[in-house]
Amino acid sequence: MNRKRMVDVIQSVLASAFGVQKSENYHRDVQEGRPSQYITAGIIATVIFVLSLIGIVELVLYFN
Structure with a gap:
């Protein structure tokens, strides 16, 4: 997998996590990508x- 493809995978995962993945990108990922990459x-x-999140909570509790 080349570097550009890895960047595409990371962008797709982050966009999906925040719920802003475009439908066309989703369909492209399903057709072109390997599931293991996205998993x-x-x-x-x-x-x-x-x-x-754990680190932030620990910091807040430490300074509280």
Whole structure:
């Protein structure tokens, strides 16, 4: 997978997570992409999101 394709996967995952994925991009992803790419990127994005929330809560509790 080349670099541009990885960027496309990341953009699609983030757009889907925020609910702003265009219908045409969704259909393109389903036709062109491999599910494993999107599943892996989604899991990584979710882990980063959860860890950042935990970090923010820890900071708030530390300074409270």
